[in-house]
Amino acid sequence: MNTNGTKSARVNRAKKEWSLAMKEWEEANLVCAKTVRVLERNFFVLRKKTLVLELSYMRLKEARRAKKTNGRR
Numbered sequence: 341m342n343t344n345g346t347k348s349a350r351v352n353r354a355k356k357e358w359s360l361a362m363k364e365w366e367e368a369n370l371v372c373a374k375t376v377r378v379l380e381r382n383f384f385v386l387r388k389k390t391l392v393l394e395l396s397y398m399r400l401k402e403a404r405r406a407k408k409t410n411g412r413r
Contacts, residue, residue, distance in 0.1 A: 345353075
């Protein structure tokens, strides 16, 4: 005798499991999407700060070079 119940009961149970799995997948997908947006924003903030630091360093080098050439004259 089949202990899993009737065919319709198995189908209904499978549908519920599928529905639950899809809901969990959608929630996980939303979390991943939010995480990706946060990571992208952090990347662009860090890139901007890196560019500012590079520009500041280049200005500092220019100022030092100008100071050395002015002192030699």
